[in-house]
Amino acid sequence: MERTAAAASPGTRHASQSPRRTLVLLAWAVAALAVGVCGAWGYARAGGGPGEVARDLLVGWTYAAAGLVAWWRRPANRTGRLMLAEGLTWFIGNLQGFGRPLLVGLGAWGEALNLAVLGHLLLAFPEGRVTARRERLVVGAGYALVLVGGLVRALLYDPAGAGAADSTYLLCDGCRRNALLVVRDLQLFTAVDLFYRWAGVLLTLCVAVLLASRWRLSSPAYRRLLLPSGVPLALLAAFAGWEVLHVVAPGLLQGSELLPVLLSDAAQAAVPVAFLVGLLRTRLRRAVVGNLVIAAGPAPTAHRLQTVLREVLGDPALRLGLPSGRPDTPYVDPDGRPLRVTTRADGVRTDGGTVRADGSPDVAVTAVGPASAPAAVLVHDRALCDDPGLLASVAASVALCLHNTRLVRDAGRSTARTRALQARLLRAADEERHRLERALHDGAQARLVFALMTLSRAAGRPGDEPLLRAAVTEAERTLRTALAELRDLAHGLHPAVLTRGGLGPAVDALAEQASVPVVVMVEPGRYPALTETTAYYVICEALTNAAKHAQARAVTVETRRQGDRLVVRVADDGAGGADPSAGSGLRALADRVAATGGVLRVDSPAGGGTRVHAELPCG
Structure with a gap:
């Protein structure tokens, strides 16, 4: 019971938590706006121009906005949270622009945290989680580099030292003090800063190699999902190459200091844009699914349906x-x-x-x-x-x-069954007509001809009174016999007692004429004429088979109404073994029952008697 309740509750919990999630997202949106404004303020105080400040805000807020949208649309996927974290950490380095010693130190320490978050995001995209061990190692190394390496670097960073300001992306004239500064040694700081940068380049290359390996081993469907991460990966690779050239041949890139910054910003902004494009492509693909039924056709084969699914x-x-x-x-x-x-x-x-x-x-x-x-x-x-x-x-x-x-x-099978049923009914009607012709020809018709011939002979000898009297007597007997045969024939077609008294008296009459004892349990009442006639013939055929083929010693006949159905059951204790598909009598009876909208079942195990069960509409 507890498991069932738990399985039924997620939808309820989702409905109840939706307003709470909305408030959480709104709070994070306000926080992202506030952090962005503070970051822009610090960047402007550090000497950033209006264009640079606007570009910086665009990148950070694009990440935050895309992350909030992804979080809202797919709350179970952590990609949205990572993108929001990237948008928030984007502005950490701008803390140096406020000139406060503690903020300068914290800004210098965490100015590369957004790059670690970006690497995490790329490796977690699109599921929102990192599953492979080597990928988790690279993500952990990125955070450790910022946490430990960034702290060591910040402990050696002196904003007032010559050349130290060139090691940050902010050129802040007012940033003359660092509250985290422990040792003023420009050469040591330069070495640590160089190691810090090269370690970042190495981790960037590791991320690129892991993504390329994942792409190579992935299926075509998964590659389409990874496509948004390819754009920022290419830009990050270009940025890493720029860093290598900056270290190996700094004079070659003289006067192009702004280009790596633009490449870095473009690489960062490409990820949320690409991710939102991926979301849009998913929505469009869902719209294509709506046409799947039309594309497959009204009754597609399994091969056709599989082909359409592969395409969609x-x-x-x-x-x-x-x-x-x-x-x-x-x-x-x-x-x-x-x-x-x-x-x-x-x-x-x-x-x-x-x-x-x-x-x-x-x-x-x-x-x-x-x-x-x-x-x-x-x-x-x-x-x-x-x-x-x-x-x-x-x-x-x-x-x-x-x-x-x-x-x-099923409709095709039903149509085929209906056509087969109609054909069998036509054949049965034709056979019944031939049977009636033979019965009339061999019985009543022959006797009537004989009576006519007898009267004709008597008319040819009018003076022979004894002969005339004998002829009349013979003709009367023949006519009475013919009349009895016609009555029996008519009774077989539709007994008069069935019309006058209904199914109960007609079954009683059958039981009296049967050659085996019959127990009758007929529920009183009248039913539609077609139902009564069909039920009568079911009972009549079952009694005939019990006496003629099964050598039964006793038969039970039961009829009762169940809702809008008349249920007829006939059971005997005979030899069994009746096969509806082998004999014409039971097959014709089944067709007759089916034509009325009913069903007929015959259970006749060898040596176990025969049970005929019919259900006929009587509503």
Whole structure:
């Protein structure tokens, strides 16, 4: 009970926490505005021009705004929080512009923190988390470099020292004191600063190598998700190359000091812009999913549906799994090849996905329909799991396509069954007509002809009174026999007692004429004429089969009303073994019941008697 309640509560919690999340985001938005204003103020006090201050604000606030939007749209993804952190830490170095000794020291210490956050963001994009061990090591090294290396550098940084100001991106004439300064040694500071810069370049190259390796090993679908990180990566690589040239050949870049700053800002601003473009592309892809049903067609084949899904999701390796009905391979692809969609017992994945032999996640499985009994499964690249809304839309569209295909297939089968039923009914009617012709020809018709011939012979000898009397007697007997046969024939077609008294008296009459004992339990009441006639013939056929074929010793007949249905049950204790598909009588009876909208079931195990169950509409 607790598990069920917990499973049903996320939507409620989401609804109740939405206003709280809105307030949190608004608070962070106000904080980002305040930090940006303070950073712009400090940058202006340090001598930054209006264009430089505006450019600095644009980069920082772009990050913050994009992060807030991403946080709002995808609260479970930490990418938005990282982008917001990048936007806030962007302004830390500007603290030096206020000229306060403590702020100068803190600004010099954390002015490269935004670069560590940027590396974290690039390696965590697009899932919002860093999973690989080597990537976590690089991210940790970046933060450690700022925390430890930046602190050592700040302890040696003297803003009043000659050449020291050139080691920061701010040229602050009023920044003459650093509260964190411990040792005034320009040569030592230069060495530490050089190591600090080269360590940053090395970590930047590590991030680039890790991203390139991830790109090389990724599937086409995942590469599309990684595309936004490629733009800032290229700019960061260019910036790292600029730093190398600045150290190796400083004279070569004389007079171009502003270019690395512009490249750095462009690289930083490209990430939030690219990420928002990625969000927009995802929304457009969801819009394309709306046309999936139209593109697939009204009743698509499994191959056609799989092809459309690959095009919509951009995953050429996607496979559609359909139930196979076999416990060993529950799902097969459109070509009939088995799909392995079982979970791993070692806990590598718990969402129904499969894994590669080396244990790293490879593909994911999305259920179409209820998870307990999916109508199908989608085996796709796990990169698509980053957008659960997209997968939910695709699964719903696939379920609709499969439902349409099933309806069309069932309609075709129903049409075929209806046509077969009509053909059998026509054949049965034709056979019944021939049977009536034979019965009339061999019975009543022959007797009437015989009576006519007898009267004709008597008319040819008018003076022979004994012969005339014998002829009349013979003709009367023949006519009475013919009349009895006609009555029996009419009774077989539609007994008069059924019309006058209903099903109960008609069944009683059948039981009296039966050659085996019959127990009758008929619920009183009248029903529509077609229902009563069909029920009568069901009972009549079952009694005939019990006496003629099953050698039954007793038969039970029961009729009762259940809602808008008349239920007829006939059971005997005979030999059993009746096969509706083998005999024409039961097959014609089943067709007759089906024509009224009812159903007929025959249970006749060998040696276990026969039970005929019919349900007829009587509403």
